[in-house]
Amino acid sequence: MLLTLAGLQGCNAQPEPWPQWEAYTKRFLDDQGRIIDRTAGDRTTSEGQAYAMFFALVDNDKTHFDRLLKWTEANLAGGDLTARLPAWDWGKTKSGEWKIRDDNSASDADLWLAYTLLEAGRLWHDPRYEDLGKLIAARIASEEVALVPGVGTALIPGPHGFHPDEQTYILNPSYMPLPLLAYFAKTMPQGPWSGMLESLPRLLNTQVGHGFAMDWVTASEAGVHAVAPPAEPTAGSREPLASGSYDAIRVYLWLGIADPGTRGRGDLLGGVSGMAAMLRTAVTPPLEVDAQGNVVHADAPVGFSAAVVPYLQSVGLKAQAKLQQDRLIAAEDPATGLYGRAGEYYDENLVLFSTGFIDQRYRFDRDGKLHLRWK
Numbered sequence: 001m002l003l004t005l006a007g008l009q010g011c012n013a014q015p016e017p018w019p020q021w022e023a024y025t026k027r028f029l030d031d032q033g034r035i036i037d038r039t040a041g042d043r044t045t046s047e048g049q050a051y052a053m054f055f056a057l058v059d060n061d062k063t064h065f066d067r068l069l070k071w072t073e074a075n076l077a078g079g080d081l082t083a084r085l086p087a088w089d090w091g092k093t094k095s096g097e098w099k100i101r102d103d104n105s106a107s108d109a110d111l112w113l114a115y116t117l118l119e120a121g122r123l124w125h126d127p128r129y130e131d132l133g134k135l136i137a138a139r140i141a142s143e144e145v146a147l148v149p150g151v152g153t154a155l156i157p158g159p160h161g162f163h164p165d166e167q168t169y170i171l172n173p174s175y176m177p178l179p180l181l182a183y184f185a186k187t188m189p190q191g192p193w194s195g196m197l198e199s200l201p202r203l204l205n206t207q208v209g210h211g212f213a214m215d216w217v218t219a220s221e222a223g224v225h226a227v228a229p230p231a232e233p234t235a236g237s238r239e240p241l242a243s244g245s246y247d248a249i250r251v252y253l254w255l256g257i258a259d260p261g262t263r264g265r266g267d268l269l270g271g272v273s274g275m276a277a278m279l280r281t282a283v284t285p286p287l288e289v290d291a292q293g294n295v296v297h298a299d300a301p302v303g304f305s306a307a308v309v310p311y312l313q314s315v316g317l318k319a320q321a322k323l324q325q326d327r328l329i330a331a332e333d334p335a336t337g338l339y340g341r342a343g344e345y346y347d348e349n350l351v352l353f354s355t356g357f358i359d360q361r362y363r364f365d366r367d368g369k370l371h372l373r374w375k
Contacts, residue, residue: 033068060372107144
């Protein structure tokens with residue numbers, strides 16, 4: 001159950017048990033260090049591995065952290081994360097083998113992986129993690145960053161498949177969390193990170209999604225426009241639709257957990273003010289909105305409620321944030337400690353990010369540096 005807000009403890013304090021993380025590991029983490037998405041054919045993604053490593057660091061759980069890192073390197077990076085970025089999708093093939101199914105990397109997972117390794121090295125005083133994090137960040141800058149017409153420097157979702165012609169890129173705004181960009185801009189000032197900070201408002205401009213974050217956008221000299229997902233239909237739709245849904249919900253979360261002093265945060269919140277306006281009266285966040293800001297599917301799962309709590313708090317809508325917290329508390333399954341009827345992988349990740357922040361187990365400073373309760 002959600003804890004009440006409490007102050008950060010002293011540097012030598014022992015961490016309190018984190019029930020949500022314990023429930024998560026029981027449900028999704030196997031003994032080898034693999035996060036299993038049980039709602040998607042038991043596949044594993046680089047996103048799931050990177051998120052779990054971040055949660056393990058927040059919990060001061062070095063045992064699980066090392067298992068997650070070891071499995072990721074062995075199975076997603078050909079045994080060497082110093083030589084390549086991890087493949088994004090691992091699972092059961094049509095022939096029945098369990099292996100990499102798509103060796104394209106996912107830049108958002110890579111960004112979280114590099115960040116978490118760098119901060120793990122600093123907080124656990126282990127230079128091995130820091131060195132690996134630096135190498136991965138350098139490879140991201142080399143392979144997954146481009147100068148996008150009409151936008152500027154941006155993170156490409158992956159090295160392949162998102163540049164349909166010379167002047168056009170397909171981008172995902174949720175792949176660029178503000179605290180992480182601020183961190184890399186501060187710690188690696190010679191890299192492309194400051195440029196990405198400057199470009200982010202163009203992807204979250206209120207005109208792109210009429211005040212709502214979009215899952216995917218296309219960017220060119222003609223501007224930034226919402227676009228259908230590159231390869232799969234949106235939730236509940238027969239035809240692909242330009243919309244804001246499962247990806248975009250993270251935009252509100254990343255802005256909500258960013259420090260108020262982080263460069264550009266205020267303007268970015270203004271660019272996605274449609275969600276705040278809707279939740280002044282709506283009981284739950286929408287599952288999907290179209291590029292004109294119309295609700296396509298209402299009543300999103302409980303993970304969406306978790307994701308918008310820090311966002312609502314950040315724009316001063318305390319009563320609305322409390323309503324979403326109440327929904328989260330009501331949705332907890334006392335038998336498993338998970339949330340929602342099915343305890344789905346994606347919901348539980350959103351819950352961990354949100355509750356860890358709300359309970360002040362972690363926070364970012366204005367430059368993206370991580371501050372933890374146990375440290």
